[in-house]
Amino acid sequence: MDIETLNDFRDPEKCKRLVIKIGSALLVDGSGGVRTEWLRTIVNEIHGCCERGQEVVVVSSGAIAIGAKQLEFSEGGRRTLAEAQASASVGQITLASTWSMLLSERRMIAAQMLLTLDDFENRRRYLNISATIRRLLKSGVVPVVNENDTIATGEIRFGDNDRLAARVAQACEADGVMLLTDVDGLYDKHPDHPDANRLAEVRGVTDEIHAMADGGSGSGMGSGGMTAKLLAAEIAERAGIALAIIEGTLDMPMARALAGQTGTLFLPKRDDSGRRAWIGGRMRFNGAITVDDGCVEALRDGKSVLAAGIVKVEGDFERGDIIPVYDITNRMIAKGLVEYDWSDVESIKGHSSDEQEAILGHSPRSAVIHRDHLVLL
Numbered sequence: 001m002d003i004e005t006l007n008d009f010r011d012p013e014k015c016k017r018l019v020i021k022i023g024s025a026l027l028v029d030g031s032g033g034v035r036t037e038w039l040r041t042i043v044n045e046i047h048g049c050c051e052r053g054q055e056v057v058v059v060s061s062g063a064i065a066i067g068a069k070q071l072e073f074s075e076g077g078r079r080t081l082a083e084a085q086a087s088a089s090v091g092q093i094t095l096a097s098t099w100s101m102l103l104s105e106r107r108m109i110a111a112q113m114l115l116t117l118d119d120f121e122n123r124r125r126y127l128n129i130s131a132t133i134r135r136l137l138k139s140g141v142v143p144v145v146n147e148n149d150t151i152a153t154g155e156i157r158f159g160d161n162d163r164l165a166a167r168v169a170q171a172c173e174a175d176g177v178m179l180l181t182d183v184d185g186l187y188d189k190h191p192d193h194p195d196a197n198r199l200a201e202v203r204g205v206t207d208e209i210h211a212m213a214d215g216g217s218g219s220g221m222g223s224g225g226m227t228a229k230l231l232a233a234e235i236a237e238r239a240g241i242a243l244a245i246i247e248g249t250l251d252m253p254m255a256r257a258l259a260g261q262t263g264t265l266f267l268p269k270r271d272d273s274g275r276r277a278w279i280g281g282r283m284r285f286n287g288a289i290t291v292d293d294g295c296v297e298a299l300r301d302g303k304s305v306l307a308a309g310i311v312k313v314e315g316d317f318e319r320g321d322i323i324p325v326y327d328i329t330n331r332m333i334a335k336g337l338v339e340y341d342w343s344d345v346e347s348i349k350g351h352s353s354d355e356q357e358a359i360l361g362h363s364p365r366s367a368v369i370h371r372d373h374l375v376l377l
């Protein structure tokens with residue numbers, strides 16, 4: 001079931017996995033201090049989500065603004081790239097420890113993930129991001145993601161955490177993304193205009209929608225402004241993920257947005273057909289696997305390809321390649337993103353998960369092709 005309304009973001013049936021992004025303008029007060037009491041209310045809301053059976057990934061900005069205060073830099077530490085990076089490396093410690101402290105008050109564990117744009121472009125690292133987040137969520141951990149500002153520069157830099165949140169959502173196959181900011185959604189012109197009107201729902205981020213975003217960060221603390229949020233909405237749309245922009249200034253922002261039905265909801269035109277088309281449309285392969293009848297049946301039931309069901313490996317594919325899956329009559333039944341190189345698949349084929357660690361010399365992945373990366377033909 002897909003997300004259709006703002007209320008669906010709280011429904012574990014429609015939104016099992018939720019990415020919540022918190023902008024610098026919210027997390028940090030005017031003088032560069034963390035708004036701890038306010039953040040505690042968000043953590044309470046995250047706790048509520050988890051109690052309902054949802055999985056939450058946090059994308060948290062704020063490192064630069066926090067660090068700039070500690071280093072006494074002007075302009076929120078954004079005067080030069082070197083100052084921004086120095087600020088981020090100082091501020092990230094406070095940021096991560098604040099999340100860890102607040103989550104632990106609710107008996108939850110925080111995990112820090114610092115990522116760059118480049119990590120999403122590289123197939124192997126992309127798969128690793130996906131696998132790590134899934135594993136953390138399986139253990140009930142809340143991943144707290146930020147850009148790795150200290151090493152990300154120029155063209156390998158997101159610079160805003162809105163697009164990072166959308167890419168994280170794409171990598172972990174989230175159902176929804178909530179961007180919390182200091183404005184209650186997208187307005188048809190800058191919200192300072194007296195006749196600006198909020199859009200409640202957007203289906204398809206067109207040029208006309210892009211033209212509504214005006215300038216950079218409103219608070220001067222963040223970096224992307226509304227433009228970055230619309231680019232994030234586009235990434236989410238292409239991945240079939242719903243995205244909402246809601247105001248987070250006051251306590252319990254999710255509850256408030258739902259109670260008042262404020263915010264802007266961006267809905268994908270289709271489900272994840274873009275990604276599926278990308279996998280399913282592949283014509284050239286570096287190899288293939290053949291699976292037994294039991295495995296074919298499991299795949300038809302929506303399961304992943306496990307090594308135990310594989311009977312033949314061909315070619316020299318690498319981890320992250322898209323490969324076809326054949327049944328024993330040599331009929332192509334699926335295509336998917338493979339989690340291992342051909343040689344590893346060759347060595348674990350026919351073996352149960354228990355036996356694989358000894359063969360590989362490290363813990364095995366949950367599947368050879370995860371069902372989220374598999375398209376049945």
Ligand SMILES: Nc1ncnc2c1ncn2[C@@H]1O[C@H](COP(=O)(O)OP(=O)(O)O)[C@@H](O)[C@H]1O
Nearest residue numbers: 023024025181187212213214217218222225226
């Ligand atoms: N059309 C628009 N609708 C709403 N906000 C807009 C629009 N155009 C520009 N903005 C500005 O975008 C700001 C939010 O972006 P930003 O300051 O980067 O937030 P964050 O730090 O939460 O990412 C708003 O405060 C507002 O001033």
Ligand SMILES: N[C@@H](CCC(=O)OP(=O)(O)O)C(=O)O
Nearest residue numbers: 024062063064161222223224
């Ligand atoms: N990675 C940066 C955040 C980048 C940024 O400003 O993002 P945003 O507040 O979403 O516009 C930091 O932690 O300061």
